Amino acid sequence: MLKLTRKLEYALIALRHMQDKGDTFISAKEIADMYLIPQELLAKTLQQMVKLNYIKAAQGPHGGYRVRKGLTEISMTQFMEDLEGPIGIVDCNINAECIQLENCNIRLPIKKINSNIRAIFNEIRVGDITS
Amino acid sequence: MLKLTRKLEYALIALRHMQDKGDTFISAKEIADMYLIPQELLAKTLQQMVKLNYIKAAQGPHGGYRVRKGLTEISMTQFMEDLEGPIGIVDCNINAECIQLENCNIRLPIKKINSNIRAIFNEIRVGDITS
DNA sequence: TTAAATACGACTATTTAAGTCGGGTATAAC
DNA sequence: GTTATACCCGACTTAAATAGTCGTATTTAA
Secondary structure, X not given: OOOOOHHHHHHHHHHHHHHHOOOOOEOHHHHHHHHOOOHHHHHHHHHHHHHOOOEEEEOOOOOEEEEOOOHHHOEHHHHHHHHHOOOXXXXXXXXXXXXXXXXXXXXXXXXXXXXXXXXXXXXXXXXXXXX | OOOOOHHHHHHXXXXXXXXXXXXXXXXXXXXXXXXXXXXXXXXXXXXXHHHOOOEEEEOOOOOEEEEOOOHHHOEHHHHHHHHHOOOOOOHHHOOOXXXXXXXXXXXXXXXXXXXXXXXXXXXXXXXXXXX
């Protein structure tokens, strides 16, 4: 209940590691080995972040990834939702297709809690975790 | 990601319904029918809450459940953890058995976020949702 | 040309959550 | 005391989401 995904954890670990290394390109393998993360899985996550323009990739030997400037300013809400889709502690906050809906007697208070949680992640920037 | 379980939703819906009905005993069936919740699943959840002394059960015809006084004062953290176990956005906040552990470079900031989330639920009482 | 790396989609496995079933007990009403 | 209604409880099954793997292609430095 209320868990972050591993993908997100791996992404943050990788970002922090890359950030520590400055401008040099770091391979997925290096990170996977260091933090005991399944390499293929990490690689896919890094590729996703390339598409999101969070990081830059370089192919070929001595290739790898490095963090783009500005990433650290992005809110965790955006980061998480870019990687994993919308945050919602219950489904009706996301897709509104709930058989209870009309009858639901806890909808409003739950909605409020949901926005409290979003607020937490809005106030945290990726850089707060990775640097 | 970051979802509440259905069990918790069902529990809260049921509690609110029972609270609306005051001191009379309400059957699992009545609630299940009204909110389109699988009856067996709801029943199990209600039974769990009986054991936790959150509600009182009465057997036999016209039996059912009613809310115990004082439940509304309990924090959502306690309520959720009683029903579903410890809140932890990552596993190492719960069982500490993580192969990364020593190397993990994001442990502290994640831990902080976790306590922020707990804080939200600490400040909410069950009664804030069910009444 | 080779080796090291990313790119990408399909696939499989694992875990967790969700839901079902069967048999038991209590009790009110008749 | 029989019946019907409802709680009690554990075992089981199913479904969904997450996690991880594999194969093949492409890029590029040495």
